[in-house]
Amino acid sequence: MPSKIAYLAAKRSLEDRTLDRGVWSQFVAGLEDRAEDSLRIVEVGPGVGSMIARLASWESFSVPVSYRAIDLDPACIDAARTQLPAWLIEAGYTIDNRADRIVATSDDGQRFEITLETGDAFLESDEADAVIAAAVLDLVDLEPALSDLRGLLDDDGLLFAPCTFDGATKFAPSHDIDDRIERLYHHHMDEIRDQPGSSTGGRDLLRVAPEAGFDVLAAGGMDWLIRPHDEGYPHDDAIVLEHLLETIGGALEDYPTETLDPADLEGWLDVRHTQLECSELTAVVHHLDVLLETGAR
Numbered sequence: 234m235p236s237k238i239a240y241l242a243a244k245r246s247l248e249d250r251t252l253d254r255g256v257w258s259q260f261v262a263g264l265e266d267r268a269e270d271s272l273r274i275v276e277v278g279p280g281v282g283s284m285i286a287r288l289a290s291w292e293s294f295s296v297p298v299s300y301r302a303i304d305l306d307p308a309c310i311d312a313a314r315t316q317l318p319a320w321l322i323e324a325g326y327t328i329d330n331r332a333d334r335i336v337a338t339s340d341d342g343q344r345f346e347i348t349l350e351t352g353d354a355f356l357e358s359d360e361a362d363a364v365i366a367a368a369v370l371d372l373v374d375l376e377p378a379l380s381d382l383r384g385l386l387d388d389d390g391l392l393f394a395p396c397t398f399d400g401a402t403k404f405a406p407s408h409d410i411d412d413r414i415e416r417l418y419h420h421h422m423d424e425i426r427d428q429p430g431s432s433t434g435g436r437d438l439l440r441v442a443p444e445a446g447f448d449v450l451a452a453g454g455m456d457w458l459i460r461p462h463d464e465g466y467p468h469d470d471a472i473v474l475e476h477l478l479e480t481i482g483g484a485l486e487d488y489p490t491e492t493l494d495p496a497d498l499e500g501w502l503d504v505r506h507t508q509l510e511c512s513e514l515t516a517v518v519h520h521l522d523v524l525l526e527t528g529a530r
């Protein structure tokens with residue numbers, strides 16, 4: 234199975250292609266509207282730093298950006314410290330790698346000051362103009378998490394939550410037990426895994442946001458579409474697909490044999506792995522990209 238780090242790095246390119254650009258544009262315009270002397274962004278669960286790299290590569294702001302990224306997993310933060318300078322150099326930045334931060338400056342004067350920290354971002358963040366939580370809000374208890382994030386933001390702060398899983402994991406070509414595999418996989422997210430979270434995180438977020446003091450500014454579908462082209466899978470999409478199959482397999486192993494015969498699971502996984510190796514497997518995984526703004530307290 235590809236490591237979590239390899240998987241997170243691989244999905245950067247897939248998400249570059251699948252993010253809802255309308256929601257992204259509103260987020261970036263909202264950041265610029267809030268830019269005074271600087272922009273303070275906190276990222277919850279940055280993984281290997283893909284969102285920082287994306288923002289620095291795609292956008293430019295009229296003020297310096299102070300970017301605090303906090304992940305629970307020290308392996309992610311170590312990987313981000315290694316990977317991010319290379320991604321920023323590729324995007325045209327000059328890097329000053331200091332003991333406590335990465336300072337990235339572009340030729341046209343854009344400056345990012347980035348701190349990468351290990352910890353619980355819901356407890357350890359400080360005030361920000363915007364919070365980013367990419368592929369995170371489907372992994373937490375949503376109501377307390379939103380309440381913590383509301384506390385970090387001023388009255389017109391932004392919360393950008395792209396890639397929030399939203400209840401569809403489909404494969405082609407079809408297989409007789411696809412529906413059962415999908416149902417049990419999603420039920421595992423909702424009821425069985427140790428971690429909190431939900432298989433309908435995107436829709437839950439839209440429902441819970443107003444009660445938590447947020448207005449919904451924009452929302453759109455973000456489907457990972459992973460499909461083979463003439464020469465196999467583009468970019469690192471095969472790594473993402475392999476990780477998805479292994480994640481489903483790992484989750485479904487938790488069911489008792491009366492619920493899912495291990496031979497059925499093994500048979501399904503064998504077929505899917507063979508199709509992946511032969512570049513014949515397509516997957517569609519549905520998420521929502523959501524942009525929220527804090528309302529008056």
Ligand SMILES: C[S@@+](CC[C@H](N)C(=O)[O-])C[C@H]1O[C@@H](n2cnc3c(N)ncnc32)[C@H](O)[C@@H]1O
Nearest residue numbers: 278279280303304305306352353354355367368
């Ligand atoms: C699915 S990964 C997404 C990583 C990254 N945002 C991306 O989209 O590539 C979720 C990340 O959230 C982190 N995470 C989960 N709960 C967290 C918390 N309470 N504080 C900080 N990080 C957290 C995990 O360690 C993991 O790296």
